[in-house]
Amino acid sequence: LDALDQMPRSALHIVMEATGKWHRAVQRSLHADGFYVSVVDPLRARLFAKACGFLAKTDRLDARLLAIMGEALKPAQTPPQDQALEALQELVNARSAANGERTALSNRMKTAVTAFLRKELTRRLAALDTHIARLDAEIERSIGAEPEMRRRLDILISIPGVG
Template sequence: MTEATIGIDISKDRIDVHRLPGGESRQFANDKTGLRAFLRGVERSGEPPARIVFEATGAYHRALERRLAETGLPVVKVNPRNARRFAEAAGRLAKTDRIDAALLARMGVALSLEPCAVLSQTLSDLKQMIVAREALIKDRTAAKNRAKVMTIAVLKRQNAERLKQIERQLVALDTEIEAQIAAEPDLAPRLGTDRTAPDRRFPSSL
């Protein structure tokens, strides 16, 4: 029997679903009600899929990813760049065309993509905060560099205010990051041992 593969194209308001074999396509709202309806459909099919393939789309894919993990379904999250390369190599689309659910399902079958582990909610939150922290550090460096060459009083004042704001935001983020680590001590080794230095770094790939 051929393994079932589901491809999902995720957007802000909806998810488009394509199942192989069979080629059945459906559409659901990208909200709690829509995700419940999708999962009921998977359950009623009587044949658990070998993989559910979707692109990593930032905020749009996270709710779906969490619900799939909670129900124990096999998650395959692909890099959008890799999906596009597969599609172009297969002659399925031009460079400006959109990757759709059917193409993602075909990619899962053709490459026999293996399910991957899903980050816990804590790890997912930490990763987002660490990425935000890195962006703030870059902003701080840029603001300090601007301060060295500014001569106009109003610009110097605004830049100084921005630096203070960045420092406040970094303190808030560091406090929350440490609180998350304290709640799950097993995370500490993954984040390094020296987190006390003013310019300490956290790995963004947890």
């Protein structure tokens, strides 16, 4: 460990699996501290482990195999995603989930027979519509606050059939 302490941080190559939003804070912190960080697809890491003959899956084994993978494949550095874009993706994912929920409730409404259930579904659909409208407004506000995102959106909506 003393030898590691004396190495420049940029000489240390850290390989981690993408874990949705869970790896992002660690990646951002390590990158800010000057480490060379590569984020790899978990499927790619699993296939690499399988190709090396390792079928067991433990945290210790995963860490060892990621180190071996980093040494063998030398995956490119993965800079952290822009925080504004990350926040926008979270809003868009929430909107997508709300739309899916709205579709499911609408489908249930079509088959509901009892007046009570129809009333409850109508109430929930109205609440979801309000929620989706608030998400839309926040997405618009987020895009408007970032000139580069606004520019990209303007390009997209200028394309016939998109928007």
